[in-house]
Amino acid sequence: MELGSSPAELEVPVAPPVVKPLKGWLTGLNSVLSRWTMYLACLCLIGLLSVVVYGVVLRYVFNAAPPYVEQVALLLVISVAMFGASAGVRDAGHIGLDSVVMMLPKRAQFWCEVIVFFLSIAFALALLAGGAEMASSTRGSTIPTLGISESVRYVPILIAGVLITLFSIEHLIALFTGKEVTASWH
Numbered sequence: 001m002e003l004g005s006s007p008a009e010l011e012v013p014v015a016p017p018v019v020k021p022l023k024g025w026l027t028g029l030n031s032v033l034s035r036w037t038m039y040l041a042c043l044c045l046i047g048l049l050s051v052v053v054y055g056v057v058l059r060y061v062f063n064a065a066p067p068y069v070e071q072v073a074l075l076l077v078i079s080v081a082m083f084g085a086s087a088g089v090r091d092a093g094h095i096g097l098d099s100v101v102m103m104l105p106k107r108a109q110f111w112c113e114v115i116v117f118f119l120s121i122a123f124a125l126a127l128l129a130g131g132a133e134m135a136s137s138t139r140g141s142t143i144p145t146l147g148i149s150e151s152v153r154y155v156p157i158l159i160a161g162v163l164i165t166l167f168s169i170e171h172l173i174a175l176f177t178g179k180e181v182t183a184s185w186h
Contacts, residue, residue, distance in 0.1 A: 022170065022179040030170050034090035034184040037163060041083035048076035068145040078153060082160035089120060090167035091183040113175055120168040128161030 021027075055069030101112045131154045138150035174181045 019178070019180040021182045022174040022177065024173075026166070026170055026173070027181070030090055030166055031182075031184050033163060034087050034167065037083045037090075038087040038184070041080050041087060044076045044079040044083065048073055048080060051076065071143050071145050075153060079156045082156040086160045086163035086167065087184070089164050090170070090181070091185055092171075092181070110175065114172065117168045117171045117175070121165055124161045124164035124168065126161075127157055127164070131157035131161060 051069055051072050055066060055073070058069075059065040101109055104112065135151040135154035135158065138154070141150040142148060143150055143152070171181055
């Protein structure tokens with residue numbers, strides 16, 4: 001022991017246990033779906049920014065506000081939110097308030113995670129059912145400034161419901177097999 005060394009400096013670091021990544025057809029499918037969903041969310045965000053800037057410039061510079069800008073922006077906001085949330089579930093990027101859970105024993109932490117993913121599936125199925133009902137009830141109506149069916153607004157919600165369900169099932173499989181879902185953005 002060197003003079004002036006603390007016991008912490010002399011400890012040999014222990015590597016954390018290596019958790020094997022989950023593999024299989026669902027993981028491969030979800031990885032691709034998550035990546036493309038995030039690309040789509042980013043494209044919608046760029047489109048949203050472009051449409052809003054375009055609308056503001058036309059309104060305040062040229063005093064000629066196009067009537068469709070607000071409706072296009074609304075469709076893009078819904079798309080960004082739904083696609084981003086879906087990809088966030090796959091990559092565990094969603095908001096989690098786990099400070100209390102981390103103080104629990106490992107077994108309790110495991111069951112809290114299981115409950116979270118079952119609740120995520122329930123939420124996704126509610127999105128799917130509610131979105132399908134709304135799309136069905138509004139398919140005869142049109143968005144006046146765009147001339148397309150109102151049901152188009154609910155397509156991102158339906159897609160998000162399916163994706164969140166798939167991604168949550170993958171996380172449950174990983175939990176019960178002692179493996180880990182590798183994030184699409186690693």
